[in-house]
Amino acid sequence: MGATLTRKGLATRQRIVAGAAELFRARGVAGTSLDDVCEATSSSKSQLFHYFPDGRTQLLAAVAQHEADRVLEDQQPALDQLTSWPAWQAWRDRVVGRYRAQGQSCPLAVLTSQLGPGSPEHQEVVVGLFRRWQQKIADGIRAMQASGQIGPSVDADRRAGALLAGLQGGVLIMLATGEISHLEVALDEGIGALRAAPGAGRDGAGASGAAVRDGAGAVRDGGGA
Amino acid sequence: MGATLTRKGLATRQRIVAGAAELFRARGVAGTSLDDVCEATSSSKSQLFHYFPDGRTQLLAAVAQHEADRVLEDQQPALDQLTSWPAWQAWRDRVVGRYRAQGQSCPLAVLTSQLGPGSPEHQEVVVGLFRRWQQKIADGIRAMQASGQIGPSVDADRRAGALLAGLQGGVLIMLATGEISHLEVALDEGIGALRAAPGAGRDGAGASGAAVRDGAGAVRDGGGA
DNA sequence: TAGAAAGTGGACCGTCAAGTCCACTCCTTG
DNA sequence: CAAGGAGTGGACTTGACGGTCCACTTTCTA
Numbered sequence: 001m002g003a004t005l006t007r008k009g010l011a012t013r014q015r016i017v018a019g020a021a022e023l024f025r026a027r028g029v030a031g032t033s034l035d036d037v038c039e040a041t042s043s044s045k046s047q048l049f050h051y052f053p054d055g056r057t058q059l060l061a062a063v064a065q066h067e068a069d070r071v072l073e074d075q076q077p078a079l080d081q082l083t084s085w086p087a088w089q090a091w092r093d094r095v096v097g098r099y100r101a102q103g104q105s106c107p108l109a110v111l112t113s114q115l116g117p118g119s120p121e122h123q124e125v126v127v128g129l130f131r132r133w134q135q136k137i138a139d140g141i142r143a144m145q146a147s148g149q150i151g152p153s154v155d156a157d158r159r160a161g162a163l164l165a166g167l168q169g170g171v172l173i174m175l176a177t178g179e180i181s182h183l184e185v186a187l188d189e190g191i192g193a194l195r196a197a198p199g200a201g202r203d204g205a206g207a208s209g210a211a212v213r214d215g216a217g218a219v220r221d222g223g224g225a
Numbered sequence: 226m227g228a229t230l231t232r233k234g235l236a237t238r239q240r241i242v243a244g245a246a247e248l249f250r251a252r253g254v255a256g257t258s259l260d261d262v263c264e265a266t267s268s269s270k271s272q273l274f275h276y277f278p279d280g281r282t283q284l285l286a287a288v289a290q291h292e293a294d295r296v297l298e299d300q301q302p303a304l305d306q307l308t309s310w311p312a313w314q315a316w317r318d319r320v321v322g323r324y325r326a327q328g329q330s331c332p333l334a335v336l337t338s339q340l341g342p343g344s345p346e347h348q349e350v351v352v353g354l355f356r357r358w359q360q361k362i363a364d365g366i367r368a369m370q371a372s373g374q375i376g377p378s379v380d381a382d383r384r385a386g387a388l389l390a391g392l393q394g395g396v397l398i399m400l401a402t403g404e405i406s407h408l409e410v411a412l413d414e415g416i417g418a419l420r421a422a423p424g425a426g427r428d429g430a431g432a433s434g435a436a437v438r439d440g441a442g443a444v445r446d447g448g449g450a
Numbered sequence: 451t452a453g454a455a456a457g458t459g460g461a462c463c464g465t466c467a468a469g470t471c472c473a474c475t476c477c478t479t480g
Numbered sequence: 481c482a483a484g485g486a487g488t489g490g491a492c493t494t495g496a497c498g499g500t501c502c503a504c505t506t507t508c509t510a
Contacts, residue, residue, distance in 0.1 A: 126402070168398060
C-alpha cells in the first residue's frame with residue numbers, strides 16, 4: 001500500500017496529529033472523540049480514516065510518537081550540554097519552565113497511563129523515550145566525570161535513573177495537584193546529590209553538601225494544596 | 226434521601242466498589258463499562274444506580290477514595306515507624322514489594338491520570354493522599370533528627386517531597402515499562418541521600434556517602450526494556 | 451491536457467454503554 | 481403478621497461514537 005503522500009496530504013496528516021494531540025492534552029484521550037478531532041482540525045472523517053486506516057488506535061499511536069519526540073526536543077539544547085554545573089541548572093530551569101507553562105496537561109501522563117494496560121505500541125514509544133532520556137542524563141554525568149567535576153565512583157546510569165524518576169514523579173504530582181514545587185525540589189535535590197557526591201574532583205561542590213539552593217524558593221509549603 | 230443502609234445494602238455497596246476497583250486496575254477505567262462491573266460483582270444496573278445515583282461519576286469517586294485509603298494502609302506499619310535506618314529499609318522493601326506484586330496495575334495512575342483534567346473530586350482525593358503521604362515521610366525524618374540520626378539542618382518537608390516524587394516517578398516508570406528498577410533506585414538514592422546528609426549526628430551514615438547499596442542489584446540495565 | 455491517483459465532504463450505519471423504569475422479593479419493625 | 485421501605489432483576493430507551501461508503505474535487509504525471 002502506497003506510502004504515497006503528496007505535500008498537501010502530508011500537511012493534512014500533520015494538522016490532524018497536532019490537533020488531536022492538543023485535544024488529548026486538553027480534555028484527555030477518553031474525553032476526545034474522532035468527531036472532535038475532525039472539527040478541531042477542519043477535516044472530515046474520510047480524511048481521518050484515509051490517513052489512519054486503523055482508526056482511533058492508529059491515530060493514538062501517531063500522536064504518542066509525535067508527543068514523545070517533542071518531549072526531548074523541548075529540553076534541547078540544554079539536555080545535550082550537561083558539561084558544567086550552570087548547564088545543569090539551565091537544564092533544570094528549562095524543564096521546570098516547560099512544565100510550568102504547560103500547566104495541567106501532559107502528553108506523557110496522558111499517553112502512558114491513560115491508555116492503561118494492553119497497548120504494546122504505546123508502551124514501546126514510552127519505553128524508548130525513557131531510555132533516551134535517561135541515556136542523555138547519564139551522558140551528562142559521564143561528561144562531568146570526564147572533566148573531573150564529579151567523582152569517578154558515581155554510577156552514572158544509576159543516578160540518571162533516580163533523577164529521571166524524581167523528575168517524572170514531580171511532573172505526576174504537578175498534574176495531580178497543580179503544584180510544581182515537587183518537580184523543582186526533586187530536580188534540585190537530585191542535582192544537589194550529584195554535586196555532593198563522594199570523590200568529587202574538587203571544586204564545584206562548594207562545601208561538603210550545600211546542594212543547589214539557588215533556583216527554587218519553593219516547597220517549604222510542602223505537599224500543601 | 227436516606228443514608229439508610231442496611232447491613233446487606235452496605236455489603237453490596239462494598240462489593241461493587243471493590244469489584245470495580247479491581248476491574249479498573251486490570252483493564253483501565255476507560256476499558257470498563259458499568260455492565261462489566263455488574264457482571265463482575267454479580268449485581269444489576271438497578272443496584273448500581275441505587276447506591277450510586279449519579280452513576281459512573283460517583284462510582285469512580287468512591288473507587289478513588291477506596292484505593293487512596295488502601296495506598297497508605299498497605300505501607301503500614303512501616304510508614305509510621307521510620308525511627309531507624311533498618312526501619313527505613315523495611316519501608317522501602319514494603320513499597321517495592323507492594324508494587325512488584327501489583328505489577329502493571331496501579332490505582333494511583335489509573336485515578337490520577339486516567340481521569341484527565343476536569344474532575345475536582347478526584348483531584349482532592351489525590352491531593353489529600355499525597356499530603357498525608359509526604360507528611361508521614363517528613364515525620365519519619367523529624368523522628369530521625371530528634372534521635373540525632375539525621376542532622377538538624379536537613380529540611381524534612383523538602384526531603385520528603387523529593388523522596389515522594391522519586392517514589393511516584395519510579396512507580397510511573399514501572400507502569401510504563403514494566404521495570405521496577407527505577408523505583409528501587411529512586412528510593413535507595415533518596416534514603417541514601419538522607420543518610421549522607423550533612424550534619425548527620427554521627428554514625429548510621431557509615432562512610433561519607435556510601436548510600437544504600439543493599440536491596441536492589443538492579444538498574445545497571447538502565448532504562449532498558 | 452487528459453486520466454489516474456490522491457484528497458475531501460458528509461451522510462449513513464451498527465454497536466455499545468449509560469442511565470431509566472417498573473415489577474418484584476426480602477428484610478425489619480411496629 | 482402485615483405494611484412499608486430497602487434491595488434486586490432485567491428489559492428498555494437514548495444518544496454518542498467509531499467506522500463505512502460513495503460521490504465529488506484537486507493534484508500529479510505522462
